[in-house]
Amino acid sequence: MESENLLARYFSGQASKDELKLLDNWINASPDNEAEFMRMTKLYEITGLNENEKPHFDYTNAKISFEKHIYTNHKKSNSFRIFNAKRNWIAVAAVLALLIAVGTVMKQANQISEVTIASNSKPTECILPDNTKTALSANSCLKYKTDFAVTNKVLNLTGEAKFSVGKSGKGKLKIAAGETFIEDIGTVFEVTAYEKDNYIQVKVFEGVVKFYTSTDKGLVLHARETGIYNKVSKKFRILAGYKSGRNSNLQLNLDGVTLQQAVRIIENAYQTTIKLAEDNYADKQITVSFSDEQVNTVLSVMSQTLGLRVEKNKDYYLIKK
Amino acid sequence: MVVSNQVDIQRMDETIKALKSGDRKAFSNLFENFYQALCRYSFSIIRETADAEDVVQKIFFKLWDQHSELEIQSSIKSYLYRMVHNESINFIQQKTNRSVKNYEIVSSTDANTDDVNEQMAASDLQQAINKALENLPPQCRKAFELSRMEQKSYAEIAQNMNISTNTVENQISKALRLLRIALKDYLVVYVSLQIFLHN
Numbered sequence: 001m002e003s004e005n006l007l008a009r010y011f012s013g014q015a016s017k018d019e020l021k022l023l024d025n026w027i028n029a030s031p032d033n034e035a036e037f038m039r040m041t042k043l044y045e046i047t048g049l050n051e052n053e054k055p056h057f058d059y060t061n062a063k064i065s066f067e068k069h070i071y072t073n074h075k076k077s078n079s080f081r082i083f084n085a086k087r088n089w090i091a092v093a094a095v096l097a098l099l100i101a102v103g104t105v106m107k108q109a110n111q112i113s114e115v116t117i118a119s120n121s122k123p124t125e126c127i128l129p130d131n132t133k134t135a136l137s138a139n140s141c142l143k144y145k146t147d148f149a150v151t152n153k154v155l156n157l158t159g160e161a162k163f164s165v166g167k168s169g170k171g172k173l174k175i176a177a178g179e180t181f182i183e184d185i186g187t188v189f190e191v192t193a194y195e196k197d198n199y200i201q202v203k204v205f206e207g208v209v210k211f212y213t214s215t216d217k218g219l220v221l222h223a224r225e226t227g228i229y230n231k232v233s234k235k236f237r238i239l240a241g242y243k244s245g246r247n248s249n250l251q252l253n254l255d256g257v258t259l260q261q262a263v264r265i266i267e268n269a270y271q272t273t274i275k276l277a278e279d280n281y282a283d284k285q286i287t288v289s290f291s292d293e294q295v296n297t298v299l300s301v302m303s304q305t306l307g308l309r310v311e312k313n314k315d316y317y318l319i320k321k
Numbered sequence: 322m323v324v325s326n327q328v329d330i331q332r333m334d335e336t337i338k339a340l341k342s343g344d345r346k347a348f349s350n351l352f353e354n355f356y357q358a359l360c361r362y363s364f365s366i367i368r369e370t371a372d373a374e375d376v377v378q379k380i381f382f383k384l385w386d387q388h389s390e391l392e393i394q395s396s397i398k399s400y401l402y403r404m405v406h407n408e409s410i411n412f413i414q415q416k417t418n419r420s421v422k423n424y425e426i427v428s429s430t431d432a433n434t435d436d437v438n439e440q441m442a443a444s445d446l447q448q449a450i451n452k453a454l455e456n457l458p459p460q461c462r463k464a465f466e467l468s469r470m471e472q473k474s475y476a477e478i479a480q481n482m483n484i485s486t487n488t489v490e491n492q493i494s495k496a497l498r499l500l501r502i503a504l505k506d507y508l509v510v511y512v513s514l515q516i517f518l519h520n
Contacts, residue, residue, distance in 0.1 A: 002494075004498060007497065008490055011468075012474075013414065014474065014475050014490075024395075027403075028394040037399055038399055039501070040501065041399075043500055043504060044497075045361065045362050046450060047469055050447070055373070056370065057360040057370065057373070059357055062352075062356060062374060062378055063349075066348075066382070066385075067349060070385050207345070
């Protein structure tokens, strides 16, 4: 079939399955054909739209919804091999025996000890054995065993750290912070767990994390969401979260948090930059809730509550007197 | 626009390989790069914003769910456009109540383009499209508009115009060919301008 008629049938929705296959073959036959197809596709699009039509698509929520889907729907690899050992039982047994022997010797020879990374008064960065990039805030401490990423990936955190999870080694990254655990599902996230505070907070930048204790299944947090665990009440709460579904909207429940905390949660949720004009604003306490509000409204209300105001600059918001 | 550069081909292969292996970052990038454009394309067929978004979202979900079985021999871009086109057409065909859409009716939902250059370019393009359509032979134009604007099948158009379905097909092919020639220069500029303005 001539390519012109084939394209006409395709664009008109009249092409059969066989004809669609023919079209695929024609497109795949050369870059010129593919370029022509894209030109005709663009032609088809512009002849169907009016210049005054500028439909608005909700990209932000669509992206959140898509990322929730891909980070919570693991696709296992289809391929695995069945080792046919029918002819090689003796050889297999011999290799296994050898491996066990070697493993035992190695284990006895290698004493497992603990590694400590402490930041003291200045933030520090490090890369863990599994290529996880870690940014430790000041006065924070990270500990892990020397067999980290060999059989599992467990870290102990006191203080605050941001993790960009690496893919090397075995096991899923799990952070023990106080009595809570934060488990990674392929992400970038920050954990705040200072001993002096009565809370542990997790903020997710990309991907998904599980945030729980040994007795409470806790929260599953997605990108741009923040959750908190109260060490006194033993309860989890979402500080910034998106309801699921196509029309998801942002819920902010900032209850008794400092302005500094609130600012950083809002920055992550709205993907914006907020600065405080003076450091002494940071510890002001605030309790506010918002549902599906623009960031301008959130900052305006929050600032006014504290007797401050917000100014919009080119690249950031400034909270000042 | 022609992918003839070896580096481009290599990058394309690497992208497809990453997608097939379930690289989430690659999927996120794909979504960022193509979501809005694909929604606009679907909207040009379906004429409803929410439905267009649903179609495109469905395609991306499907792409992820079946990523290990992906077989893409062309570029990922043309593959996505084909998927969205087919899904949009299916959506239209499955709708029980198809209303006639007059493409000349303004249905602006968000006219927030401040860029004067983009407005002028869009206006020039629209004038060129209108002129190109007016210059089509009458039968050709009618068949094309019934297909493109009202999403009528060849059989419906044939009945409407009292001609055979073969003639319908020939008229629509002819319309596309003539429009392609008439809008050749604008098509290139339009695409380039889009890339320039959105980068």
